Amino acid sequence: MSKQFLCIQRSQSGPCESAPSPSPSQMEAMYAKFNAWKEKYSEHIVDMGGKLNADGKVVKQDSAHDGPFIESKEIIGGFMIVSADSLEFATEIVQASPGVAMPGSSVEIREIHKP
Amino acid sequence: MINNELVDHLFRHEYGKLVSLLSHRVGMRHIEMIEDAVQFALTTALDNWIREQIPKNPSAWLFRVASNKLVSELRSETRHNELLQDNLEQLSRRAAEPSQFHLPNELEDEMLRMLFICCDHKVPIESQLIFALKSLCGFSISEIAIRLFSSEANIYKRLSRARNTLKKISPPSFELSNSDYIKRLPSVTRILYLMFTEGHLSSNVDFAIRKDLCEEAIRLTLILVNHSVGDNPECHALLSLMFLNLSRMSAREDMSGALLLLEEQNRELWDRGCIEHGLYWLAKSADGQHFSRYHAEAGVAAEHCLASSYKKTNWERIVDCYLLLEQSAPSALHQLNRAIAIAEWKGPQAGLEVLQANTPPSWLASNYLWSAVLADLHLRAREYQLGEYYSIEAIHSAPSQQICDLLKRRFAKSRGEGQ
Numbered sequence: 001m002s003k004q005f006l007c008i009q010r011s012q013s014g015p016c017e018s019a020p021s022p023s024p025s026q027m028e029a030m031y032a033k034f035n036a037w038k039e040k041y042s043e044h045i046v047d048m049g050g051k052l053n054a055d056g057k058v059v060k061q062d063s064a065h066d067g068p069f070i071e072s073k074e075i076i077g078g079f080m081i082v083s084a085d086s087l088e089f090a091t092e093i094v095q096a097s098p099g100v101a102m103p104g105s106s107v108e109i110r111e112i113h114k115p
Numbered sequence: 116m117i118n119n120e121l122v123d124h125l126f127r128h129e130y131g132k133l134v135s136l137l138s139h140r141v142g143m144r145h146i147e148m149i150e151d152a153v154q155f156a157l158t159t160a161l162d163n164w165i166r167e168q169i170p171k172n173p174s175a176w177l178f179r180v181a182s183n184k185l186v187s188e189l190r191s192e193t194r195h196n197e198l199l200q201d202n203l204e205q206l207s208r209r210a211a212e213p214s215q216f217h218l219p220n221e222l223e224d225e226m227l228r229m230l231f232i233c234c235d236h237k238v239p240i241e242s243q244l245i246f247a248l249k250s251l252c253g254f255s256i257s258e259i260a261i262r263l264f265s266s267e268a269n270i271y272k273r274l275s276r277a278r279n280t281l282k283k284i285s286p287p288s289f290e291l292s293n294s295d296y297i298k299r300l301p302s303v304t305r306i307l308y309l310m311f312t313e314g315h316l317s318s319n320v321d322f323a324i325r326k327d328l329c330e331e332a333i334r335l336t337l338i339l340v341n342h343s344v345g346d347n348p349e350c351h352a353l354l355s356l357m358f359l360n361l362s363r364m365s366a367r368e369d370m371s372g373a374l375l376l377l378e379e380q381n382r383e384l385w386d387r388g389c390i391e392h393g394l395y396w397l398a399k400s401a402d403g404q405h406f407s408r409y410h411a412e413a414g415v416a417a418e419h420c421l422a423s424s425y426k427k428t429n430w431e432r433i434v435d436c437y438l439l440l441e442q443s444a445p446s447a448l449h450q451l452n453r454a455i456a457i458a459e460w461k462g463p464q465a466g467l468e469v470l471q472a473n474t475p476p477s478w479l480a481s482n483y484l485w486s487a488v489l490a491d492l493h494l495r496a497r498e499y500q501l502g503e504y505y506s507i508e509a510i511h512s513a514p515s516q517q518i519c520d521l522l523k524r525r526f527a528k529s530r531g532e533g534q
Contacts, residue, residue: 021154023255024127027161031126034165048166 002083004046004112005090009078012104034098041082041093049080077105087111126157128334129174130253132222133181135229138250140209141185143232143285146278148188150250156181174222182210223338226251227345230335231295232285233277234302242277243306244313245270252331262328263313296344303345304353307336308409311357315364322368329364333357340396351400352409358393359416362386374521378425390420411440415452430460447479451488463495483512487522494529502529 022030038045054075058065078099084090087109094100094107133153138146156177170176186207233246248254248262256274260267314328336354339345366384369375397413414436422428437453450469458466470489479485490505506526513519 021158022161023258024130024157024253025124025255025258027157028124028126031161031165038165050166051162 002085003090004081004083004114005087006110006112007049007080007082007090007094007099008076008108008110009080009099010074010106010108011077011102012074030098030101033101037097041096044082044084044089044093045080046083047081049078051078052076074106081112124253125173126160127253129177130154130157131226131229131251132174133177134250135225136178136222137181137185137210139225139228140182140212141189141206144282145185145189145206146250146282148192149185152181152185152188153177155184185210224342226335227338227342228291230303230306230339231291231299233281234299234306235281235284236299236302237284238277238280239273240302240306240309242273242280243302244309245273246277246281247306247310247335248331249274251335262324300344300350303339304350304409307332307339308353310335311360315360322365322372326361326364329357329361333361348400348402349405349407349409351396351402352407352413355393355396355400356409356413356416358389358396359413359420362389362393362420363416372517374517376521376525377419382424385420393417393420406439406443408440408444411436411443414439428459430456434460447473447475448484451475451479451484454492455488458492458495463492466492467496481512483509483514483518483522486512487525490526491529494526499530502526 038048055066080099082090082093084093090109090111094109097107099105099107130153133156134146134149137149137152141149159180160173160177164170164173189203189206189210229251230247233243233250235243238246245259245263248259249256254262256267256270259265259274260270263270311329311332314325314332333354336345336350336357340350340354363380363385365386366380366382367375393413394417397417400410400413415433418429418433418436433456434453437449437456441449441453450473454466454469457469467489470492475485486505487509490502490509493499493502493505496502506522510519510522513522
């Protein structure tokens, strides 16, 4: 029985904005790379997830603030769910993904606990 | 094979199509905003398409995103300026107008129109080329710098110059007249020729990168000849010479990337499909009274492609083509090429006689090609003293290590070593 993992993608806030955006040929290369990766691990990708919008709220019992990342150096940019037999294999899948290719970006992998 | 490669570059080619289409809709004076909007659409596409399926009609998808972005940018820029308000409404409508751009012909017309706009004589030719590479071929500034052996700062400067000039002079009515098209055709063919030769003749960059430039030139020339304005013998000849030269490109290097002499090349590696395209357009170009430089160059390339071996090359016909080339485009470089062909046909002494008839211009005399040919011909004529003198000179001024190696190997052969 395979386990499921939540993969949280983080990238640095700020500097990314000023980095030059990729050229059309670079985008072509990225697209090809991503598709190859998706194909290779298609059985393990439960949910491709998505990008998270920059605006949101942080909600507590008695308040709701805009945020949540005004102060934080890293922002959560996206998520996905993969299935794998072990944390090691989930790591392998994520390591091979273009999600970690950008400088300053990282992916946190957490097993989804199912009793 | 080549056709597949030509349609493959979706992102890059959509860039050129969208920039052309939108600049026709809202005018060249918004060119930067247009390019930003197209870039935005491609980035958004990348984000979306990797998570979901690529849409059924990617062009329509991209057009919608780019034009929405452009309209909102136009609005926010002119918000402060009431005077422009009416104008803006009209522009926004034009930009967002749903179009029948599913018809590939219409888009190709847009690209052709853009090519003719950028070939305005008020823009220096170098800047025309850079503008075309950026806006029509979707190359970034750093990619252009690599392809043209220039610094990014320099490319940027020339690009801005082209943009600023074009913003001022491009027709406010959004349309070019018929006579504009006819008048600018020579500039357009020249820029396409330049784009091709930059890829074909340059010596010190990656093969794939150079081939890219050649394929872009062919793509745009195909659009040109498929349109009434470019459907003439001269453009057919231009396209022919591109296909014929491209067909032999991959055989010019060995596995390690070292350059090979024509006589060393494996002719099996020449791209037959490409040669067939080239011969097709060459046949079409043999029409009418005008013999252009492109006809002459296509003729030379065809002779090489049709020869089953180096020894069986019809050098006499090649010499004829070079003579015609010198007549339609006088240049000491063409004379040098003729001398090489004559030497193959009638012997090194005959080649030397051609070269000794005129003094070379200083740009050629200081170029490695000049001393290399003199070295080769003198060595083969057993005039060793002059031969060695020129060979040292040629090796000294060779622009890259690859060319240096090629020359050394060639001179060893010319001396009769290893035979």
